[in-house]
Amino acid sequence: MPDERRVITVPATDHIWDAAQREGIILPAICHQGRCLTCAGKLCGSGEFDSIDAVGYYEQDHDAGFILLCTARPRSNLRIRTHMQTAMRAHRLKCGLPAPYS
Numbered sequence: 001m002p003d004e005r006r007v008i009t010v011p012a013t014d015h016i017w018d019a020a021q022r023e024g025i026i027l028p029a030i031c032h033q034g035r036c037l038t039c040a041g042k043l044c045g046s047g048e049f050d051s052i053d054a055v056g057y058y059e060q061d062h063d064a065g066f067i068l069l070c071t072a073r074p075r076s077n078l079r080i081r082t083h084m085q086t087a088m089r090a091h092r093l094k095c096g097l098p099a100p101y102s
Helices: 016-022 059-063 085-095
Strands: 040-043 066-068
Touching: 040 085, 059 066, 059 085, 066 085
Parallel strands: none
Antiparallel strands: 040 066
């Protein structure tokens, strides 16, 4: 999170955003489909996750370390900086990819 660190356990069958909400962590989101980028985060270090549920997630996003929390499921321990929608939109524009609400 921007101003604090939180640790949560996310079952492999759950989306990260949903698990955070159950823990009382309020994260931004609009579509819950992996399309709008509002829930964007960025990995701090390495880690594996599954983004198959995202409507619009690209290899370039993964390569740059971005993750859409509303549709991502963890496959390893992850450290994520939340509230990265502006950075992800800038990344998308630079790559010529869709960047809603830019």
